[in-house]
Amino acid sequence: MRKLCIVLALAAISAGALAQDKSAADAIAEYRAMLADGNPADLFEAKGEDLWKKKRGPKNATLEQCDLGKGPGVVKGAFVELPRWFADTGKVQDLESRLLTCMENIQGFNSKSIAETPFGQGEQVTIEGLVAWISAESKGMHFNVPQTHAQEKMNYELGKRAFFYRAGPYDFSCASCHGQAGKRIRLQDLPELTKNPGDGVGFAAWPAYRLSSGEMWGMQRRLNDCYRQQRFPYPGYASDVTIALGVYMGVNAKGAESVAPALKR
Amino acid sequence: MQKIKALALAMAATVVAGCASLTPGPDYDALLKKMMDDSFRSEGIATKDRLVQDAANEACSKAQGENPPDEIVAAIQQAALKSVRMPSDGKFTGDWREGEKLAQNGRGMTWSDKTALPKDNGGNCLNCHQVTKEEVSYGTIGPSLYHYGKDRGVQDPESMESRPIVEYTWTKIYNSKSYNACSGMPRFGHGGLLDEMQMKHLMALILDPKSPVNQ
Amino acid sequence: MADPMRIRAQAAGDKATVRVLMSHEMETGQRKDASGKVIPAWFIQEVTAQLNGKTVLTAQWGPSVAKNPFLQFSVKGAKAGDKITMSWTDNKGDKRSDEATVS
Numbered sequence: 196m197r198k199l200c201i202v203l204a205l206a207a208i209s210a211g212a213l214a215q216d217k218s219a220a221d222a223i224a225e226y227r228a229m230l231a232d233g234n235p236a237d238l239f240e241a242k243g244e245d246l247w248k249k250k251r252g253p254k255n256a257t258l259e260q261c262d263l264g265k266g267p268g269v270v271k272g273a274f275v276e277l278p279r280w281f282a283d284t285g286k287v288q289d290l291e292s293r294l295l296t297c298m299e300n301i302q303g304f305n306s307k308s309i310a311e312t313p314f315g316q317g318e319q320v321t322i323e324g325l326v327a328w329i330s331a332e333s334k335g336m337h338f339n340v341p342q343t344h345a346q347e348k349m350n351y352e353l354g355k356r357a358f359f360y361r362a363g364p365y366d367f368s369c370a371s372c373h374g375q376a377g378k379r380i381r382l383q384d385l386p387e388l389t390k391n392p393g394d395g396v397g398f399a400a401w402p403a404y405r406l407s408s409g410e411m412w413g414m415q416r417r418l419n420d421c422y423r424q425q426r427f428p429y430p431g432y433a434s435d436v437t438i439a440l441g442v443y444m445g446v447n448a449k450g451a452e453s454v455a456p457a458l459k460r
Numbered sequence: 461m462q463k464i465k466a467l468a469l470a471m472a473a474t475v476v477a478g479c480a481s482l483t484p485g486p487d488y489d490a491l492l493k494k495m496m497d498d499s500f501r502s503e504g505i506a507t508k509d510r511l512v513q514d515a516a517n518e519a520c521s522k523a524q525g526e527n528p529p530d531e532i533v534a535a536i537q538q539a540a541l542k543s544v545r546m547p548s549d550g551k552f553t554g555d556w557r558e559g560e561k562l563a564q565n566g567r568g569m570t571w572s573d574k575t576a577l578p579k580d581n582g583g584n585c586l587n588c589h590q591v592t593k594e595e596v597s598y599g600t601i602g603p604s605l606y607h608y609g610k611d612r613g614v615q616d617p618e619s620m621e622s623r624p625i626v627e628y629t630w631t632k633i634y635n636s637k638s639y640n641a642c643s644g645m646p647r648f649g650h651g652g653l654l655d656e657m658q659m660k661h662l663m664a665l666i667l668d669p670k671s672p673v674n675q
Numbered sequence: 676m677a678d679p680m681r682i683r684a685q686a687a688g689d690k691a692t693v694r695v696l697m698s699h700e701m702e703t704g705q706r707k708d709a710s711g712k713v714i715p716a717w718f719i720q721e722v723t724a725q726l727n728g729k730t731v732l733t734a735q736w737g738p739s740v741a742k743n744p745f746l747q748f749s750v751k752g753a754k755a756g757d758k759i760t761m762s763w764t765d766n767k768g769d770k771r772s773d774e775a776t777v778s
Contacts, residue, residue, distance in 0.1 A: 219596045233745030237681045238698045349486060356492045359524045361517040363510045364569050364576075364653060365646040372601065374525050380587045380599045389525070409700075409742035426569045428510055429503035436499035 220382050227458065236327050236404040236456035239411045243328025246321055252302030261297035263290070263329065274333035275453050278441045280344040287350045289441045291415045292433040294325055310432040314416050323411040326402045330455035337452055338399060340445035347442060354443025357436050358388070367425040369440070373397075383460065388444050395454035398444040403457040411456070414441060506571035516540070520642035533641040540637035543650045544630070552626050552663050553617045559583075559665030560672070562658055563591050569653065578655040583648070583662055591665065592672045601644060608666040610674040617667040629667060633659050682775035684759045691753035691777045693724065695746045695761050703738035718766055719744065725760040726750055753777050 247258045247270070263273035264281070278289040284296055295306035298318070309318045342348055361368040372380060373388040386397035393399075402413045412420075418437050422430045430437055502508045513521065516536045519528040527533060565582025567573060573580065585591055590604035598604075608629075614622045631638050634649030648654045654662075666673050678698035684691050697719065704716025716738055724732035731750050753759075755777055762772040 233694055233696050233747065235696060235698075235743035235745070237696055238678060238743060241679065241681065349491075352486075352488055353492055353495055355524070356488060356521075357495065359521050360492070360496065360513075361521045362513050363506075364651050366517055366520075367646075368521060370525060371644050378599070378601050380601065381597045385601075406741075423506075423570050423572065426506065426510070428500040428506045428508045429571055430500055434499035435495045439495065 220379070220384070223382060223460075227460070234404055234456070234458045235406075235409070236331075236402070236411060236458065239324050239327035239404070240331045240456065241328075243324035243326070243331075246324050247328060251321075252298065252304045254301065254303035256301050256303075258294075258297055258301060258325075260301060261294070263293055270329055270332045272333055272336060274330045274455070275336045275338045276340060278347075278350070278438055278445060279341050280346050287344075287346050287438055287442060289414065289433070289438050290326055290329060291322060291413055292438060294322055295433060314412075314419070315410065322413065323402075326413040327411055327456045330402050330453065333453050334455065335452060337450050338445060338448045340442065340449065342446055350439045350442040351446055353435075354439035354441070357439055358443055363426040365426045367427075369421065369425075371425070389447060391448050391451050394452035395457065396451070398441075398448040399451040399453045400455065400457040400459070402455050403459040405459045407460050412459075503571040505569070505573060505576045516637055516641060523642065527642060536637055536641035537639065540635045540641075540647075540650070541631070544634045544638060545649065546627070546630065547656055547660065551618060552630055552660060553667055554657060554660035554664050556661070556664040556668045556671035556673075558658075559661035559663070560592070562654075562661055563665055564595075576652075578653060578658060581653050581658075583654065583658070584646070585662070588645075593675075594672065605666050606673060608673055609669060609671070614667050614674075615669055617663065622667075626663070626667065629663060630659070633662060677769060677771045680761055680763075680771065680773040682759060682761055682773055684753070684757075684775050684777040686753060686755045686757075686777050690749045690751045691757070691759075692747065692749045693759055693775075695724075697744050697746070697761075697763060697771075699742070699744065699763075699765065701738070701740055701742045701744065705738070716766060719763045720766050721764045722746065723762045724748065724750075725758075725762075726753055727758050728760070 247261075250257050260267045262268075262281070262283070263270060264276050264279045265273050274290060277293070278287050280287045281293070281296075288296065295309055298304040298309065298321075299306040304318060309322070312319045315323075342351060358369045359374075361371070368374075369388065372378070372385050376387040376392075378385045386392035386400075388397050398414075401417050402411060403417075404411050415432055415437060418440060419430055419432075422428075496511050500508055500511060516539075519532045519536060522528070528536075562583040563585035566584050566587055568581030568584070569576060585605075586595060586598050588599040588601035590598040590600075590606050593606060609617065612625050614625060616622060617626050628639075632645075633654075635647045636643040636645035637647060646653060649656075649659060665671050668674070680698065681696040682693065683695075684693045699719055700717055701719065702714050702717040704713065706714045708714055718738050718740065719736050722732075722734040722736060723730055732748055734746075736744075750759075757777040758774055759777060760772060760774045762770065764770050
């Protein structure tokens with residue numbers, strides 16, 4: 196079924212290429228719209244819900260008492276208010292950082308080893324399911340990342356500076372690709388992340404299922420691969436710079452509708 | 461006695477309040493530096509020293525999308541111009557066919573690449589630029605290079621007649637910051653990303669009248 | 676056993692549109708791993724759809740079908756409350772069967 200759709204879509208693309216370049220990008224957008232129904236992220240959502248409610252880890256406990264910012268066990272609406280400051284850890288945390296906290300404190304896992312586990316392996320796979328389901332529980336809601344605590348404000352300022360930080364052999368910063376509207380790399384449109392780029396775009400589009408690799412990517416993995424392509428050294432999983440960037444992008448996206456878990460190329 | 465004490469306290473409070481407003485905000489430069497240092501580690505060829513910013517990157521980062529002050533822009537551009545090494549044999553172009561392969565190649569310099577040698581790097585050109593008419597999968601971060609040589613009237617890139625535009629083009633590829641302090645384009649020659657021969661192939665791709673770019 | 680399929684079936688008029696998302700690696704057998712060894716072929720070979728126990732669709736798939744395949748089809752004569760059963764078998768002999776009710 197899918198092969199036929201791909202063949203048809205490619206035929207549409209090559210036919211379109213003879214006209215203007217814009218129709219090549221349009222044809223791909225149509226292909227993606229066709230695929231949007233039947234997003235394999237659904238499979239990860241189902242797994243995530245099971246993992247939230249399943250007794251796991253050395254303490255044989257479920258995650259149902261995990262506080263994602265709106266109180267223990269409250270999942271609906273939590274995703275669109277992250278990252279935020281948490282009293283129990285005394286720091287600003289994004290979703291994945293908070294899951295590390297809960298998996299360690301409630302279930303007895305070692306969060307440091309989970310952070311060191313490569314993407315797609317071990318408990319990182321658990322996190323893929325969890326972020327798919329937790330984000331789905333806020334689907335259609337609008338981002339409202341808080342800026343009330345001093346540390347939340349500080350993270351915004353540091354996130355902004357990190358966003359514009361040019362370095363590495365290519366002199367790239369996040370802003371090199373995401374600092375202006377209407378640009379693209381090859382045929383991949385780039386959202387402008389210094390402001391709200393719109394509903395379901397940019398910050399509002401992750402976690403997402405990446406069709407090209409058949410993988411579920413959370414925001415941490417997305418940032419990790421951004422830094423790889425910027426030719427930077429390796430950002431630690433849930434490290435300070437990743438949280439600060441999440442605050443910067445999340446606050447900028449205030450009001451945008453979340454479509455996570457989304458479908459990407 | 462009470463009155464004097466109250467007055468003294470009021471004066472103390474005023475002084476303290478005055479001090480509070482004079483206290484500077486957080487030292488974001490220092491906090492940023494610490495955050496970057498704490499957050500990254502070396503991986504493969506992408507070592508942690510890549511976080512160190514030179515004067516150009518530091519100034520352009522602080523400007524956050526705007527231009528740095530004029531004197532700084534001038535200084536960056538002058539230093540960049542000084543860094544440019546013209547081709548060792550005086551010949552500026554190579555083979556546009558090789559240039560096209562390089563332009564299509566987006567690999568190189570990431571932590572998942574095996575070496576940092578120019579021979580293993582691509583030009584990454586199509587990520588940001590249109591190059592030929594045929595290749596529709598091009599980026600729009602940089603201007604279109606289609607008809608680059610043709611539009612500039614280049615009939616023989618090795619002629620003295622074309623020397624000014626050819627030298628300009630070479631300089632741009634070697635160190636883009638020579639003409640634009642905060643250019644988004646990597647510094648292919650200065651950064652050791654591509655070697656002289658590779659850059660000549662790219663020159664041919666956009667300047668050779670026979671190249672598909674100029675058809 | 677493999678992960679469950681996600682099945683949605685919606686009746687409209689005299690037919691129902693069924694959408695199925697299957698969880699499967701669908702390895703072509705052409706890929707190599709980091710050490711250069713071929714990753715063995717592993718893909719769904721046969722798919723069956725049943726309406727209230729009666730087979731209405733069979734498909735023979737091969738390695739060209741993508742990972743986590745999505746299948747959509749419509750069945751005439753299906754109405755709300757009917758049972759859709761989806762089953763697949765892969766080249767290793769693994770099977771999976773799931774049901775959904777037409778809404």
